[in-house]
Amino acid sequence: MYPSEYRYTKDHEWVKVEGDFAMIGITDHAQHQLGDIVFVELPEDGSTFSAGDEFGTVESVKAVAEVYMPITGEVTEINEDLEERPELVNERPHDDGWLIRVRITDPSELDELMDAEAYESFVEEESK
Amino acid sequence: MKPFREFLIFERSRPGKIGCPLPELDVPEIDLTESLPEMVRDELDVFPEVSEVEVVRHFTRLSQWNFGIDQGMYPLGSCTMKHNPRINEAMAALPGLAGAHPLARPRHIQGCLALIHELQTYLSDITGLPHCSTQPAAGAHGEFTGILLIKALLDHKGEKRTTVIVPDSAHGTNPATASLCGFDVKEVPSDERGCVDVAKLAQMIDDQTAGMMITNPNTLGIFETHIREIADMLHAKGAYLYMDGANMNALVGKTKPGDMGVDVLHLNLHKTFSTPHGGGGPGAGPICCTAELAPFLPKPWVTQLEDGSYTWQHDCPDSMGKVHGWYGQFGVLVRALTWILTLGREGLVRHTEHAVLNNNYLRKMLEPHYEIPFKAPTLHETVFNDKRQQIHGVSTMDIAKSLLDYGFHPPTVYFPLVVHGALMVEPTETESRGELNRFARALIDIAERSASDPESVRNGPLTTQIQRADETTAARYPVLRWLPEQKES
Numbered sequence: 001m002y003p004s005e006y007r008y009t010k011d012h013e014w015v016k017v018e019g020d021f022a023m024i025g026i027t028d029h030a031q032h033q034l035g036d037i038v039f040v041e042l043p044e045d046g047s048t049f050s051a052g053d054e055f056g057t058v059e060s061v062k063a064v065a066e067v068y069m070p071i072t073g074e075v076t077e078i079n080e081d082l083e084e085r086p087e088l089v090n091e092r093p094h095d096d097g098w099l100i101r102v103r104i105t106d107p108s109e110l111d112e113l114m115d116a117e118a119y120e121s122f123v124e125e126e127s128k
Numbered sequence: 129m130k131p132f133r134e135f136l137i138f139e140r141s142r143p144g145k146i147g148c149p150l151p152e153l154d155v156p157e158i159d160l161t162e163s164l165p166e167m168v169r170d171e172l173d174v175f176p177e178v179s180e181v182e183v184v185r186h187f188t189r190l191s192q193w194n195f196g197i198d199q200g201m202y203p204l205g206s207c208t209m210k211h212n213p214r215i216n217e218a219m220a221a222l223p224g225l226a227g228a229h230p231l232a233r234p235r236h237i238q239g240c241l242a243l244i245h246e247l248q249t250y251l252s253d254i255t256g257l258p259h260c261s262t263q264p265a266a267g268a269h270g271e272f273t274g275i276l277l278i279k280a281l282l283d284h285k286g287e288k289r290t291t292v293i294v295p296d297s298a299h300g301t302n303p304a305t306a307s308l309c310g311f312d313v314k315e316v317p318s319d320e321r322g323c324v325d326v327a328k329l330a331q332m333i334d335d336q337t338a339g340m341m342i343t344n345p346n347t348l349g350i351f352e353t354h355i356r357e358i359a360d361m362l363h364a365k366g367a368y369l370y371m372d373g374a375n376m377n378a379l380v381g382k383t384k385p386g387d388m389g390v391d392v393l394h395l396n397l398h399k400t401f402s403t404p405h406g407g408g409g410p411g412a413g414p415i416c417c418t419a420e421l422a423p424f425l426p427k428p429w430v431t432q433l434e435d436g437s438y439t440w441q442h443d444c445p446d447s448m449g450k451v452h453g454w455y456g457q458f459g460v461l462v463r464a465l466t467w468i469l470t471l472g473r474e475g476l477v478r479h480t481e482h483a484v485l486n487n488n489y490l491r492k493m494l495e496p497h498y499e500i501p502f503k504a505p506t507l508h509e510t511v512f513n514d515k516r517q518q519i520h521g522v523s524t525m526d527i528a529k530s531l532l533d534y535g536f537h538p539p540t541v542y543f544p545l546v547v548h549g550a551l552m553v554e555p556t557e558t559e560s561r562g563e564l565n566r567f568a569r570a571l572i573d574i575a576e577r578s579a580s581d582p583e584s585v586r587n588g589p590l591t592t593q594i595q596r597a598d599e600t601t602a603a604r605y606p607v608l609r610w611l612p613e614q615k616e617s
Contacts, residue, residue, distance in 0.1 A: 033548070038603035061599045062525075062542040064300075086604060 001120065002027065003094055007110055008119035009070045014094065015113060017104070021076065025098040026058060026067060026089065029123050034060040037089045042078040042100060049073065049102075051109055056099060058089065071109040073102030134193075137176045137186055138610045147180040174612050193593040195537045197405075201559055201567055205509045205540035205552025206299070206347055208377045208399035215470060216402060216463035225462050230454040234439045240458065241438035244430045247465040248414070251395060254476075255373075256386025257416035263426045263456040267374060270394025270413030271305040271341070273426060273451050277392055277417060278339050278368045279309055280424035280448050289338035289367070295324050297348060297544040302341045302372060311338055318546055322348040322502035326357060333361055339368035344388070345375045347544040347552070349487065349506035359389025368392070368421075376400045377556065378484055378508035381477035385416075392417035401464035412460040426451045482557035483508045486564060490555055493568040497575040501547050509554035511547050522578040522585045524549040527571075529596060530588030534570035 002008065007015045012030035016023040031037065039059040049055050049069040056067045078100050082088060089097035104110075114122060161168050178186075195202070202209035220226065228240050248260035264270040275292065282289055292306035293314045303313040314332055319325040323346065333340075340362055344352045352358070359369045371385050371393035377400045379385070385393050397403045398411035405411065417425065427447035428440040471479060484507050491500070491510045499515040514524040528538035528551070540552040555564060578585050589595055 036600035036603075038600060059603075061603055063545060 002116040004116045006094070006116060007070065007113035008116065008122075009068065009113055010122065011068045012123075013067060013070050015070045015110065016098075017107075017110065020104055022071065022073065022102050022104050023098045024070060024100050024102060026093060027119070027123075028093045030065075031090050031093045031097070034058060034065055035062045036060055037086045040079075040082040040086050040089060040099065042082070043075050045075055045078060047075050048105075049075070067099065069102075070113055071102070072105040074105070075100050076103050077101040134186070134189060136610055137178060137183070138174065140178050140182055140186065141174070141176040143177060145177040145179055147178060147183060195532070197558075200535050200537065201555070201563055202537040203539050203553045203555050203567065204537060205349075205511070205554040206374055206543070207405065207540065208374075208396070208508075208554060208556055209405065209537075210377075210399075210402055210556040211558040212402055212404045212463075213467065213470065216466045219466040220459045220462040226459070228458070235437070238438055241430050241440075243465055244455065244458075244461060245432060245438055247461050247468070248430070250465070250468050251414055252416055254380055254384070255376075255390075255393060255395070255416040256384025257390065257393065258386075258419055259422035259425060260414055260416045261425045261429075261456075262412065262414040262461055263450070263452045264394065264413040264415060265452050265457050266411045267372075267394060267396045267399075267413045268301040268305065269451065270396075270415050271301055271370070271372065272308060273413075273448075274370050274392040274394055274415045274417070275305050275309040275311070275339070275341070276448050276451075277415070277421050277424050278370065279311075280446070281368075281421055282338055284424070284446065287366070290336045292338055293329065293332055293340040295342060295346065297322065297346050297546045298341065298343060299347065299372060299374060302343075306341065316340075321504045322346065322350050322546070323352050323354065323504070324358060326354045326361075329358065330361060333365050333367060335365065337362070337365060337367040339370055339391075341370045341372060343372040343374055344385070345378050345507045345509075347375075348502050348504075348511050348547070349375075349378075349509035349554075350502065350504045351378075351507060355388040355390075359391075363389065374399060375508060378480065380480045381473065382480055386418070392421055397460050397464040402467045403460045403463040410457045410460060412457040412464070414456075424448050428455075430455075479557045483555075486555040486557060486559055487553075489561070490553060490564055490568055493565075494553075494571055497572050498551070508556075509552060511544065512551040512553065513547055514549040514551065517575065517578040517585075518549070520578045520582040522582050524551050526585045526588065527551060527574050527578075530574050530577075530585050531570060532589035533591045534566075534573070536567055536570055 008027065012027045014025050014027050037058055037060045041057045043055050050072045051069055053069045054066045055069050058065050058067055079098050091097065197209050197211060224239060228237050234241060244262055248262060252258050252260050264273045290312055291314050292311040293316050294302045294306060296315050296317050306313045316329045316332055317325050342352060344355055346352055362369050368391040369389055371390040373393045373395045376395055380400060392415055394413045394415045396411065396413055398405045423446040425447060427444040427450065428442045429444060430438055431441045432438055487506060487508050487510055491506065494512060498512040500510060501513055502511065514527060517527060524541050528541045531538045542550055543552060544550060574585055
């Protein structure tokens with residue numbers, strides 16, 4: 001269900017490390033909780049955020065949710081496809097529905113995130 | 129049979145049709161594009177050309193397909209959709225009030241000024257906060273004015289404080305207000321009871337805290353029992369307490385926010401004080417505050433002179449200025465004062481008691497069938513959720529939509545955000561026991577059908593003109609205005 005090479009946050013974001021860069025998105029669990037996503041607001045290329053900072057919002061028919069930076073980094077690319085097709089976040093949350101790509105500032109921050117197994121039990125625990 | 133489709137008024141248009149014949153032009157015709165070029169909006173190239181009867185029928189049909197408080201119970205939690213007594217309308221329509229001109233001299237509109245002054249006095253008495261402005265036009269506008277008031281006082285004291293604290297169960301307008309007023313928003317979590325986590329709050333308040341915005345009872349319908357302690361904690365650090373008065377319907381005549389340590393709050397006259405909501409509005413969101421904040425209230429102020437007459441006081445050097453054209457929504461103020469005078473002190477207290485009683489009566493009936501995530505006692509509203517129906521694949525949205533088939537407006541859904549799949553039910557004091565029983569039976573029937581025939585609940589409503597609108601597509605690809613090329617034959 002949750003890709004084993006990704007890292008996860010308690011706010012239901014995922015991180016996929018690619019060398020010095022990382023892709024960031026929201027998990028399948030998060031998109032499912034939000035329901036049909038209708039709008040995604042993302043930051044500008046080049047903006048930098050610390051771990052825990054809000055970097056955008058995901059709006060569904062039910063609610064508007066903030067998305068938070070799992071790690072510190074500089075945004076190098078945003079998923080521009082989401083402007084026309086926000087439903088990608090619902091349909092393929094772990095790949096085509098990615099949100100931003102960042103240059104990693106401090107790789108050691110990744111150690112503080114959950115692996116797939118830990119995240120899965122976190123989700124189970126949370127929905128009890 | 130193809131279902132009847134209501135065409136837009138633009139689609140009904142036929143060139144040359146007119147609703148009311150005008151006499152022949154007996155003055156020289158003027159070309160507007162020449163005389164007022166900057167005023168002509170050329171993107172509006174088509175106006176509907178229709179007859180009077182078409183207009184009347186079109187809008188009457190639309191109004192019949194809508195659902196309003198005049199048609200049935202409207203338990204929209206946090207919105208206090210109570211009956212709008214017709215005597216309020218009769219008073220607001222009195223020619224001396226309805227026809228008063230905002231430019232009239234004070235000596236010609238003494239009655240209007242006395243009325244505003246009297247309403248402000250009552251609102252101050254009800255809230256325990258001695259000063260009042262009736263200028264703000266709605267709840268969120270009142271919030272905005274209230275937080276500006278705190279900002280103005282801080283500026284006056286030469287203090288630059290940067291943050292406003294808001295609970296995670298707050299109305300979305302609270303963080304929006306703080307942000308619009310230039311503050312950073314910090315969110316304080318709820319504890320297990322559903323109230324503000326006081327220990328966490330204590331850690332958050334510092335010398336950068338301008339204030340906190342709190343709703344009491346909160347959006348879960350639970351009274352914030354630590355409110356006095358919270359106010360003292362804020363005051364000790366030089367910060368202020370704003371109260372969102374959206375839920376004042378649970379408190380009027382029973383307790384006063386001023387006694388809880390609140391510095392400023394807004395009241396929704398269109399909730400607690402029975403004036404019409406939204407499209408039936410406009411609304412009004414007066415604010416009441418302490419003497420410390422009063423010098424900064426919007427101007428002009430209505431004041432009583434020594435001879436007993438009333439006037440507008442424009443000389444208010446510290447005032448934030450105006451937040452509304454003229455003097456606020458005067459017609460709404462007339463309705464709210466009528467409500468207060470009709471009921472009197474005892475009547476207002478009785479209404480509060482009935483609002484709380486009605487909610488708890490419903491809660492008891494629904495408790496065996498719907499999950500209540502926060503178990504603490506509730507006042508005027510209760511938040512249920514769809515946990516027990518989810519097992520059968522039935523969601524809050526399905527329950528809300530299906531209620532329409534029983535002749536009830538759905539409750540507030542998916543709010544507050546601290547409850548997953550929230551169904552927020554506020555019956556108000558308006559409903560009789562019989563009506564509450566009928567509403568409870570409808571919800572219980574839906575709960576039973578969710579187990580026995582979940583598909584039928586997922587398909588509701590079946591009896592309304594529009595069944596399930598495609599909200600997702602509407603939100604993703606909104607068509608915000610009609611264009612001639614969209615015209616269907």
